[in-house]
Amino acid sequence: MEIDRIDGRSPNQLRPLACSRGILNRAHGSASWSQGDTKVLAAVYGPKAGTKKNENPERACIEVIWKPKTGQSGKQEKEYEMILKRTLQSICILTINPNTTTSIIIQVVQDDGSLLPCAINAACAALVDAGIPLKHLAVSICCCLASSGYVILDPTKQEEEGMKAFAYLVFPNSIKLILPEGSSHAQGERMEDGIVTSVTHGAMSVEDYFHCLDRGRAATAKLSDFLRRNLQPQVLADGSKAG
Amino acid sequence: MGLSNVVGDLSLEMEVDAFRRLFPLRFYERHLSESIRPDGRTLKSARDTSVALGAVASADGSALTKIGSTTMLAAAKMEVMTPSADAPDEGSIAVEYYMPSICSPLVRPGRPAEIAPVISKQLYDTILSSGMIDLKELSLISGKAAWMVYLDIYCLDADGALFDAALLSAVAAFSHLRFPVVSLNDEGRLVMVPEEGNGDKSGKEVVNKEKRKLSLSSPPFSLTCALHKNYILADPTSEEEAVMETFVTVVLNSSGHLVSLYKPGGPVLTQTSVIQDCIALTRQRMKEVQEILDESISGMEID
Numbered sequence: 001m002e003i004d005r006i007d008g009r010s011p012n013q014l015r016p017l018a019c020s021r022g023i024l025n026r027a028h029g030s031a032s033w034s035q036g037d038t039k040v041l042a043a044v045y046g047p048k049a050g051t052k053k054n055e056n057p058e059r060a061c062i063e064v065i066w067k068p069k070t071g072q073s074g075k076q077e078k079e080y081e082m083i084l085k086r087t088l089q090s091i092c093i094l095t096i097n098p099n100t101t102t103s104i105i106i107q108v109v110q111d112d113g114s115l116l117p118c119a120i121n122a123a124c125a126a127l128v129d130a131g132i133p134l135k136h137l138a139v140s141i142c143c144c145l146a147s148s149g150y151v152i153l154d155p156t157k158q159e160e161e162g163m164k165a166f167a168y169l170v171f172p173n174s175i176k177l178i179l180p181e182g183s184s185h186a187q188g189e190r191m192e193d194g195i196v197t198s199v200t201h202g203a204m205s206v207e208d209y210f211h212c213l214d215r216g217r218a219a220t221a222k223l224s225d226f227l228r229r230n231l232q233p234q235v236l237a238d239g240s241k242a243g
Numbered sequence: 244m245g246l247s248n249v250v251g252d253l254s255l256e257m258e259v260d261a262f263r264r265l266f267p268l269r270f271y272e273r274h275l276s277e278s279i280r281p282d283g284r285t286l287k288s289a290r291d292t293s294v295a296l297g298a299v300a301s302a303d304g305s306a307l308t309k310i311g312s313t314t315m316l317a318a319a320k321m322e323v324m325t326p327s328a329d330a331p332d333e334g335s336i337a338v339e340y341y342m343p344s345i346c347s348p349l350v351r352p353g354r355p356a357e358i359a360p361v362i363s364k365q366l367y368d369t370i371l372s373s374g375m376i377d378l379k380e381l382s383l384i385s386g387k388a389a390w391m392v393y394l395d396i397y398c399l400d401a402d403g404a405l406f407d408a409a410l411l412s413a414v415a416a417f418s419h420l421r422f423p424v425v426s427l428n429d430e431g432r433l434v435m436v437p438e439e440g441n442g443d444k445s446g447k448e449v450v451n452k453e454k455r456k457l458s459l460s461s462p463p464f465s466l467t468c469a470l471h472k473n474y475i476l477a478d479p480t481s482e483e484e485a486v487m488e489t490f491v492t493v494v495l496n497s498s499g500h501l502v503s504l505y506k507p508g509g510p511v512l513t514q515t516s517v518i519q520d521c522i523a524l525t526r527q528r529m530k531e532v533q534e535i536l537d538e539s540i541s542g543m544e545i546d
Contacts, residue, residue, distance in 0.1 A: 075360040075364040079361045090489070201372055203496060203502045210515065
């Protein structure tokens with residue numbers, strides 16, 4: 001059963017993605033990520049010396065500041081900050097630079113649905129631009145559940161508000177095997193089958209939730225490819241400029 | 244490495260309390276390998292839960308809940324307001340969660356708890372998306388007057404599983420809520436009628452005759468599980484939460500629907516079987532908690 005989306009996309013189709021890095025001069029790393037009309041700017045400063053009072057000094061500390069497009073920071077922003085902080089804490093290698101703080105500032109430029117996933121993707125790209133050591137990249141996606149039980153990916157704001165329920169999911173990016181097939185596939189469970197973060201809104205049945213997980217996981221392959229392609233060429237371009 | 248040798252020597256001579264403070268992770272892992280926790284619980288059992296309704300006499304609905312040592316006090320007050328133009332038949336709810344300095348040594352007047360606004364928002368989202376309360380029930384006169392429910396939840400003692408205790412106290416306060424009696428005064432506005440022997444002494448017409456209760460359809464119940472390597476610990480204390488790698492909060496309502504699955508980062512969940520286990524634990528917990536809540540509600544009604 002097909003669902004007609006307003007902008008004519010198929011249920012599994014993502015909006016056009018665009019990512020540019022190194023756009024801010026003063027920040028140690030920066031990236032802008034847009035999915036359709038939703039655009040988020042992320043800047044990374046760090047590592048800076050010292051940690052905040054309640055944090056463990058044997059590890060690096062991550063601080064997130066979320067700036068909404070208009071108005072003051074309220075509870076919604078604090079919630080996003082906490083989710084981002086814990087998600088990024090799980091992908092950064094915290095033991096490399098102990099007793100330091102890395103600040104990530106997120107500025108919402110435009111919000112047209114799927115805002116938190118866009119911000120997580122932008123933060124990840126900005127961390128790469130800053131050269132912070134990461135275990136793996138994270139790709140994030142929003143899955144919406146229509147009242148008919150159909151799952152659609154990457155909704156616009158209108159679609160998000162009309163849906164019965166939606167879930168923001170973050171997965172590790174898919175592994176690209178460099179070694180020939182079958183040589184070192186040590187663990188039984190693959191890492192890319194896990195979820196890093198999940199935040200849901202609205203009531204849905206347990207089977208529907210697992211449906212969303214499957215669809216989201218399938219879409220991460222596309223997002224990971226885009227991220228990989230985007231992160232590579234810029235290095236060569238800078239090299240040729242210097243030389 | 245030199246450090247592990249030192250730890251090995253010390254652990255033979257050190258007191259248990261000192262070892263617990265200095266090497267909390269090793270302390271817990273030693274327990275987890277025997278499938279038990281320091282307070283004697285198994286990995287899957289939650290702490291003793293109790294609900295006391297009507298704790299705040301001046302509020303229209305209130306509840307005091309305890310899960311182990313975590314204590315939450317919820318109080319609901321109702322006020323008449325004009326409904327908004329795009330929802331003239333609906334009232335509204337405002338949920339606020341506070342963590343005053345009494346609840347934990349980490350919270351001080353100049354240093355508010357970071358987790359308080361997050362839990363506040365989470366509670367509000369969960370209560371609305373669970374569909375527990377039909378906002379149309381809160382309407383008095385369509386387009387002119389509707390009820391506004393202010394629910395305040397205070398954390399009196401923070402010892403882990405804050406969201407679970409807060410949600411339970413919110414549900415208990417709503418089930419204890421009694422609508423105050425209102426009548427139209429001379430200026431055509433609704434005012435509350437004070438409790439008197441003969442309600443119609445002043446001769447004014449009472450708009451809602453009997454003190455009604457809210458009908459709650461499928462209230463949500465939650466369980467927080469801490470995840471550490473391959474272990475799932477249900478209902479962690481604050482000490483366990485500080486040591487464990489991450490946690491998952493699953494909220495189910497009584498019709499078995501998943502209202503919320505909240506996992507804010509942490510190591511990757513490699514199997515969906517872990518999520519399945521957490522959901523199964525939540526189902527079990529929901530039955531226990533529902534019994535406890537029903538008991539205290541029927542206890543109130545007998546009085």
